[in-house]
Amino acid sequence: MNRQSIVFSFLSFLLIFSSCLGDEGQRIGIGSQAAVLDLDGTPTMYIGGKEITNHINRVYASNLESISGETGDCYIIDFVLDLGAEANKDVIENQYYTVENLTYTSVNRWSVRSELTDTVNTRENEILLSSIQNRYDYIRGMFFLYIAHSIPDSITDVIDYEMSFAPDQEPTTDPPVYELFLRATEREKESADNARTNPDINAYNLNTFINTFINKTPDDTLRFTVMYPKNFNQDTTAISSWTTSGTYKLIKAQE
Secondary structure (H helix, E strand, C coil): CCCCCCCHHHHHHHHHHHHHHHHHHHHHHHEEEECCCCCCCCCEEEEEEEECCCCCEEECCHHHHHCCCCCEEEEEEEEEEECCHHHHHHHHHHHCCEEEEEEEEEEEEEEEEEECCCCEECCCCEEEEEEEEEEEEECCEEEEEEECCCCCCCCCCCCCCCCCCCCCCCCCCCCCEEEEEEEEEEEEEHHHHCCCCCCCEEEEEEEHHHHHHHHHCCCEEEEEEEEEEEEECCCEEEEEEEEEECCCEEEEECC
């Protein structure tokens, strides 16, 4: 018997919960949800999930018809879901929920290099990250991280991120835990009117990383951590120590 897909979708839970209660008029506000835009056909946003498949939910709103973006763009969204709305009676057929009051904030997306970059020397204007939250989202190849950095709150800068990994790495743990490395550099200062949200939210394309290691895992679960510089040496020319995030898990769902 194939292992059942493990679904982490909040909306799936809401649909089951509402059906069990028989409350078809329930309106639910959902905020700060990671999402990835899909403009192939009906414009929708994919949300939720920590599976290495597309078995995650989509939402549609009328203002997506005029969104200025492209498929694969990443956002943090807020919306209201009315499970009893007429538009949501055909959810199974449509494969999306129609939502109201959808608002969205763009999230920067970054590629991931499949060769490990220099882990000794610092870069020009490199900064330290204070922490990476255990919270994460994985949607259609995009890995959303929630990051705090060491720049004082009174300074609002543009931060560039670079993530890389060694494709030939051999983990010493069982089950294996693979490593990604994350670096951050200060690019330019912004005006106070363009302050970023706190924490800084970014999305990274993990497709190559996943394809490299997922078939090497013993239980269809890809485990990995994100390494990032903890300290620089006295003259800030080299990284003196690294720290690591918690362990993230992505599940390869069975069809």
